[in-house]
Amino acid sequence: MIVLRSTLFNALFFGWSTIYLTICLPILILPPRASSWVGKVWTRMTFAMLKSICKLDHEIIGLENLPEPPFIIASKHQSAWETMVFSILVDHPCIVMKRELNWIPLFGWFTARSGAIGINRSGGASALKQLVALSRKAVAEKRPIIIFPEGTRVEPTKKIPYQPGVAALYSQLKVPVVPVALNSGYFWRRRAFAKRPGKITMEILPVIPPGLPRKEFLPLLEERIETACARLPVPVHHDSPASVEEKRNRRKNKAAY
Known part of the structure; x- marks a missing residue:
């Protein structure tokens, strides 16, 4: 049943997205906020299909912890779901993402036009400077900045080091960070x-105020x-993922004997 539901969702999702974004193409000539509105409607429809099919x-806890913009949201990144949810959670967000996503026909055109920051993840120091410069513009416009500190999607049972981009933004922009x-x-x-049935839980945690030393901020x-x-x-x-990991461990333990 899960495979059948997922197949139906994918078919409707790609069909709906293609038709909707094609119809909305003239909006690309309007100011960036209009493209953010297109993304908001697209996300609401996608979430409605996820729920019905x-x-x-999902449930979101801690909305009261969101301050007045500008601020930085530093979010855990496990799936494609959280790349969408912030378009309906905050107004006209500036999302930091890999630049290749801006090259996707239709979808990428709207994310780029909305003012998303596309980063070359192999660009090193130059990419970091570009990230800070473009983020300053977003802060001046009082837009929330969304960044995924891990830099890529990571399964719940695994951990990778947090990347320096979020620390650079925190130290340079002097705005609160919302974990x-x-x-x-x-x-x-x-x-x-x-797509498994159930309820995704997102928790918005209390803000980390600006002013901490950079070496203290990232571990915190x-x-x-x-x-x-x-x-x-x-x-x-x-x-x-947790069960898969548990099964692997059991197989390793049996092999040891």
Whole structure:
């Protein structure tokens, strides 16, 4: 049933997206905020299909922790879901993402026009300077900046080091950072076809105010996000990432004997 529901969702999602974004093409000549509005409608429709077809809903905890813009949202990144949710969570967000996404026909045109920051992840120091420069413009426009500190999607059972981009923004922009935890990877895994039924939980954590030394900020951010993620609900899926890892460990233990 999960495969059938996921197949139907994918077919409707790509069909709806192509038709809707094609109809909206004239909006690209309007100011960037109009393209953000296109993304908001697209996300709401996508979430409605996820709920009705895949039985995948979501809840957001801690909305009261969002300050007045400008601010930086530093979010855990486990699936494609969180790349969409911020378009309906905050007004006219500036999302930091890999530049290749801006090259996708239709979708990429609207993200680029909305003012998303496309970063060359192999660009080193020059990419970091570009990120800070473009983010200053977003702050001047009082836009929330969305960044995924890990730099890529990571399964819930795994950890990778947080990248320096978020620390550079924190130290240079002098605005609050809002840590965000979630468990989306248990339902919509990285590069996975299936969308599992259930409820994704996102928790918006209390802000980290500006002014901390850079060397203190990044460990604090990571500790807050990872601790919050660890306490979020874990669904009972026989082939969830946690279960897969557990099965691997059992096989290793048997092999040892």
